Amino acid sequence: MLTSREELDAELGGAARAWLDEALAEAAHEAARTGAPADAAAGTPPSAASPYASPPWELRYAAAGRHCGPEHADSVRSLLLVEARAPLASLVRLYEQGTAAERRAVLLTLHLLDLGDTALPLVEDALRTNDTRLIAAAVGPYAADRLAPHAWRHAVLKCLFTGVPVAAVARLGERARGDAELARMLHDFAAERTAAGRPVPEDLRTVLALTAPPDEDGRPGPPAAAPATTEES
Known part of the structure; x- marks a missing residue:
């Protein structure tokens, strides 16, 4: 969960706050220098991201955990991305070259940037992994807004398969409502688990x-019949 700048200021020590002030100032300077808003949505495909020198704020991004503590690193990195109005090339570079924690912060911030659909390859990459931290971050608001129905359904199944709580899936109730294809896929998944003698996740x-x-008045209709479960041996 991301915390605000005000919350961070209340929790960070003096040295960490000073470091964050400097880091955010560098990010803001880079955004002003490059005119990032015009570039952020256009960007270039991830495979064509620039390999050249990173701006100073990107170096700060990698050092956030060391200076502000790992418990605050996601929020600090997210603030840097927003302040820099990070273009797609920067996001791809930070994601591809970063640790799992650095990748997670990119995914958590996508919905706060003006990217259109251009960052979907990052979400799709995270969903191909079995890293539950990345999967949980990938199914946030950006995926809820941008993933096509088929890809979104598979993202939900990936959560069930890897044990990521479905509470992590943004707008789950809204997107799942009345989705007969998702219901079919869930039944198939449950049948496969049961046939293999494995438990069906409660989620x-x-x-x-x-x-x-929904019924004709727009209220939730009766739930579909739940599949049988197999108890853990």
């Missing part, structure tokens, strides 16, 4: 209930 029942179409 699957939660999502399945959300797929019920």
Whole structure:
């Protein structure tokens, strides 16, 4: 969960606050110098991201945990990305060259930047991993707004398969409502698990209930029949 600048100032020590002030000033200077708003949405495809020298604020991004503590690193990195109005090339560079923690902060911030659909390859890459930290970050508000229905359904299944709580999926109830195809996929997944003698995640029942179409008054309809579960041996 990201925290605000005000909350960070209340929790960070003097040296960390001073470092953050300097880092955000560098990010703001870079945004003003490059005119980032005009470039952020256009960007270039990830495969064509610039390999050249990184601006100073990107070096600060990598050092956030060391200076502000790992518990604040996501929020500090997110603030830097927003202040820099980070263009796609920077996001790709930080994601591809970063640690898992640095990648997670990129994913957590995508919805706060003016990127259009251009950052979807980063979300798709995270969903191909089995790193639950990245998967949970990838199914946030940006994915809820931008992922096509088929890809979004598979993202939900990826959460169930890897044990990421479906509470991490932004706008789950809204996007799942009345989704008969998602309901079918959930039943198939449950059947495969049961046939293999493996338990069906309780979260699957939660999502399945959300797929019920609304009644004629717009209220949630009755949930679909839940699949049988197999107890842990």
